[in-house]
Amino acid sequence: MSKKKDRGSVWLAAAGLVIQDGKWLMVKKNYGGLKGKWSIPAGFVNAGETVDEAAAREVKEETGITSKPVGILGVRTGVINHEISDNMVIFLLKPTGGSLIPQDREIEEVKFLHPEELREDPATSVMVHHFLKEKEASLLEDINPGDVFGYTSYKIFDNR
Secondary structure, three states: OOOHHHHOOEEEEEEEEEEEOOEEEEEEEOOOOOEOOEEOOEEEOOOOOOHHHHHHHHHHHHHOEEEEEEEEEEEEEEEEOOOEEEEEEEEEEEEEEEOOOOOOOOEEEEEEEOHHHHHHOOOEOHHHHHHHOOOOOEEEOOOOOOHHHOEEEEEEEEOO
16 A cells, blocks of 8 residues: 555545445544544555445455445545545445455454444444435535544535
């Protein structure tokens, strides 16, 4: 994985939400701004792969679950410190196999959680809370996912 300084000033990431038996596959990272927060498995797109391939790869790497993309939930886009364009495509993925095995290096915990559990847990990330809301397609602006990230602009578009 490349260091932040090697990524340039335009970042592209992918996330994959796997839903199985009504429960959402969530991870708690052990580093960064999402440390200790339930979040959707995600990471940066590598050279030579598509965004949807990156989402499925990240889910497998972080959780041990194999999956395939079936749709796009939305796009998160922001600017960090007035300088870095940080973009993420969030996919809905269908599980195809594997078993829950958290990645040792980055992941503290991995679990399938019912949406109600996520709504009530104070450790659920801002973006997960947004996707938990039942609504039509929308644009969410003027939110702050946490000062630790340094966003000067932050938006989530979703097409549900």
